[in-house]
Amino acid sequence: MRALTELTDAELAAAVQHHGGQPFQGRQVSHWVWKHGVTDFAAMRNVPARLRQDLATAFTVRSTQVAKRDLADDGTQKLLLALADGETIECVLIPDGDRTTLCVSTQVGCPVACVFCASGLFGVRRNLTAGEIAEQVLVARAELPADRSITNLVVMGMGEPMLNLDALLPALQRIHAADGIGMGARRITVSTSGYPRQMERFAAADPSYNLAVSLHAADDTLRKQLVPTASTPVREIVAAAHRYFGQKGREVTYEVVLLEGRNDRPQDAEAMVETLGALPCTVNLIPWNPVEEIAAQRGLRRPGTARVDAFAELLRSGGLKVTVRRQRGADRSAACGQLRLRTQTSA
Numbered sequence: 001m002r003a004l005t006e007l008t009d010a011e012l013a014a015a016v017q018h019h020g021g022q023p024f025q026g027r028q029v030s031h032w033v034w035k036h037g038v039t040d041f042a043a044m045r046n047v048p049a050r051l052r053q054d055l056a057t058a059f060t061v062r063s064t065q066v067a068k069r070d071l072a073d074d075g076t077q078k079l080l081l082a083l084a085d086g087e088t089i090e091c092v093l094i095p096d097g098d099r100t101t102l103c104v105s106t107q108v109g110c111p112v113a114c115v116f117c118a119s120g121l122f123g124v125r126r127n128l129t130a131g132e133i134a135e136q137v138l139v140a141r142a143e144l145p146a147d148r149s150i151t152n153l154v155v156m157g158m159g160e161p162m163l164n165l166d167a168l169l170p171a172l173q174r175i176h177a178a179d180g181i182g183m184g185a186r187r188i189t190v191s192t193s194g195y196p197r198q199m200e201r202f203a204a205a206d207p208s209y210n211l212a213v214s215l216h217a218a219d220d221t222l223r224k225q226l227v228p229t230a231s232t233p234v235r236e237i238v239a240a241a242h243r244y245f246g247q248k249g250r251e252v253t254y255e256v257v258l259l260e261g262r263n264d265r266p267q268d269a270e271a272m273v274e275t276l277g278a279l280p281c282t283v284n285l286i287p288w289n290p291v292e293e294i295a296a297q298r299g300l301r302r303p304g305t306a307r308v309d310a311f312a313e314l315l316r317s318g319g320l321k322v323t324v325r326r327q328r329g330a331d332r333s334a335a336c337g338q339l340r341l342r343t344q345t346s347a
């Protein structure tokens, strides 16, 4: 059975009419699904019982369920969601002062296979649907205490968002729309490992979301070692990011996952200054969150604070704006794709 979360407004209106309802009742149902986050037709109080019962014979409200909850000492909460076909994905709630950021997935696994990332270890199994992407916000929202709400959304979970734009764009529309979940576009950031053609398509979307580009290295040979499937030269990725800035007026953030001795050397910082130095952007340094299975096999290490600070200083002295990401939820497999990996390898 299809879930209501998969339907566009027009499809929902048609389904309601098909079951004898009026178009305005489609909007009421939609309100229950996206605003109130109900999981059951019985809770849709202003919808006639007959219509609710008929809809329930053809649809479920949602398609995903929480399969596992994992709460770290710092409040980071990781959710493993079971999809209707038995696949699993992750989303992560990260409270920080008044803010609560939700990180959502776009694919089951990831085809990009970055050497340091748990999500790409076994390739991609399938794309998520628009409903499965947007539902993560509904499911995660219901986990929060009454005095907290999701203030920011980052599309930085499992998967490469630019390789699933057909589902991501309608999902973001639903998350952003005033009659959907109603989250401001400025609070939504999509992260990509760099696909210029798809970034153009993303740039054409209305409204303007924030874009983050996972660069990791400015040198093509080194980047190819870290992102083995990358076939686009760094300068083309940076040019596409800069066009995004030109079109949207939003500065792009470059993400750099730092691995000791691999891409955190002085010459790596210098190459980055040379490539990005003159551009309006921020570089976000992310000391690698170790994935046990990968660390041992591939000899990767998270650099110590001194190395990270030295790298940041070189970028700053080259004129770049730099932020350094604190490690969150590290005690419980907080890095991207790790909870799913744990569950799979222990199954």
Ligand code: SAH
Residues within 6 Å of the ligand: 110, 114, 116, 117, 118, 155, 156, 157, 158, 159, 160, 161, 191, 192, 193, 213, 214, 255, 256, 257, 286, 287, 288, 289, 290, 291, 335, 336
């Ligand atoms: N596929 C997209 C979005 C998901 S990954 C992308 O790569 O941008 C989101 C961010 O998490 C990326 O910057 C990625 O490099 C980073 N990441 C993945 N695994 C990590 C790990 N183990 N430690 C730290 N950052 C990681």
Ligand code: SF4
Residues within 6 Å of the ligand: 110, 111, 112, 113, 114, 117, 118, 119, 120, 157, 158, 159, 160, 193, 336
């Ligand atoms: Fe995919 Fe992003 Fe992980 Fe690379 S870092 S494998 S692109 S999810």
